[in-house]
Amino acid sequence: MMSNYAYAIMLLLPLSAAMVIFQSNPYQALVMRGILGAIAALIYAMLGGADVALTEALVGTMLAITLYVVAVRSSLVMRLGVLEGEGAKNNLQWQPMLDYLRAMLKRYQLRLELVPYADKQALHQALSLIHI
Known part of the structure; x- marks a missing residue:
């Protein structure tokens, strides 16, 4: 016969799920x-x-959690393409907008990553590769 502690632990399973x-x-x-x-x-151990x-x-806990961490960490990124030359000159001009965008994305656990491009053609080519 199982003790009351076992029943209390079993009640934690649907609660944590x-x-x-x-x-x-x-x-x-x-x-x-x-x-x-x-x-x-x-x-499982208590039941023999x-x-x-x-x-x-x-497997179910350690390996799955490790794989989930890698997947979540890599998927919660928003990449914003910027031109290299203009980004350095107008950094102060765009900084308030970038700060606002980072604050908005932080509510959804997203990170903003700036991706520099050499010219407008490279930026346009990168945008045309995206298939939604």
């Missing part, structure tokens, strides 16, 4: 996914499935 689903910040969702995997591994618990802890 709901927290993962409704989390708007992707980094906090990754932390919650790690907690969810740890709780699942603990439940040590091999399943070890697999969940290693």
Whole structure:
């Protein structure tokens, strides 16, 4: 017969799963996914499935979280093409707009990355390669 502690730990599983689903910040969702995997591994170990618990802890939690971090980190970037020569001359002119844009993107956990281009033709060519 299982103790009340086991039932309390089992109640944490759907609670942490709901927290993962409704989390708007992707980094906090990754932390919650790690907690969810740890709780699942603990439940498996308590119920006598040590091999399943070890697999969940290693593959389901550690490997998945590592891959998710790489995917989230690389996908949350907005790239803005700028001309090299004009960017240096008018840096003070565009700085308030860039600061405002960075502040707006920060609300959605996005980073702004400026991509310099040598001339307008290279910038236009880069834009024409994008297929939406």
